[in-house]
């Protein structure tokens with residue numbers, strides 16, 4: 001039995017335009033056998049099935065290369081690392097992976113998490129235990145005492161349940177790469193940004209160039225990709241020179257970084273959604289606002305976008321990713337905002353943004369050659385929309401426009417189950433975010449009450 005899909009508009013990911021009156025045909029294994037004009041399609045027999053999307057825009061399933069399945073819509077780093085057992089996080093992660101797929105994202109890269117959460121979710125979906133997106137999984141970030149994800153004082157260290165795996169020398173780093181590969185990761189995540197700044201404000205990388213080279217080389221030797229967290233110029237440069245496959249952020253990049261990225265062929269995932277959501281949605285009472293993070297983020301965002309535009313103009317390939325998994329970027333909600341920001345802030349055409357999240361992202365993923373474009377031999381991972389994102393990229397964020405999601409030819413449906421967010425995450429012990437001095441209390445107009453005994 002084959003399945004025929006009538007498409008009002010068909011966007012394959014290979015071209016900038018959509019063709020009208022298209023047809024997809026896929027076999028019982030969910031593999032495409034025909035993609036093209038309805039007029040040229042093979043003849044349908046009586047055993048074949050017909051799905052009618054003749055009033056819809058059909059395109060490849062969307063891909064987000066920066067979605068953290070282990071974070072659970074976290075409100076703080078402690079929330080990510082400490083308070084819930086890995087087993088609970090895995091169950092929670094599966095629930096949220098399904099929410100992401102329901103938003104039209106048929107494949108995601110989960111770049112850095114605690115334990116073996118994302119790869120367990122990946123394997124459970126692959127084994128057919130659950131419906132869900134295709135997952136490309138990393139293990140914990142490799143970090144040093146100078147790196148992001150080694151948040152806690154040295155007398156605490158990086159706990160086993162943390163997303164950071166602290167390595168204190170290059171031998172430990174190589175050992176950790178081998179351990180993670182043995183356990184089945186698809187990629188190695190490096191916390192390449194450091195925590196110290198030079199007097200001029202530049203971030204000092206957490207690893208040296210030589211260490212970055214060795215870790216990347218060993219990962220590649222074992223057939224795995226490498227992803228780095230690199231906001232700083234130095235971390236971006238080291239990653240690009242080492243041949244890291246995907247660089248996150250890159251906000252402080254310069255001409256030297258661009259040249260190195262072009263040479264290595266590294267993809268760049270700027271991840272605009274997280275900072276933009278932080279800037280746009282953080283309320284004044286939130287600790288992030290109280291600490292001045294909104295202003296700082298906005299300033300860095302403006303500078304970052306100017307640098308990123310230079311990289312785009314030079315031909316560095318960009319991939320959309322959102323840093324989903326925080327309270328400011330909950331699962332299944334904002335993935336497609338990245339595409340709108342690619343258009344609005346980086347100057348992509350809608351077609352280029354769509355091709356970045358399909359064709360280009362598909363090339364990066366473990367399932368490269370199977371996903372990202374609709375053509376014979378590829379998986380029948382596609383979505384059907386009411387309206388054209390080529391005319392208005394914003395409709396991808398409007399769930400009422402998303403009519404169907406298919407993964408390997410099977411329609412993905414999941415009940416929109418409400419849940420209690422307080423029992424899912426936010427177990428941190430913080431009780432107050434203000435300091436109640438006499439002066440502050442007077443300023444607030446709060447008054448001690450008389451609590452007389454009955």
Ligand SMILES: [Zn+2]
Pocket residue numbers: 066068323
């Ligand atoms: Zn991230």
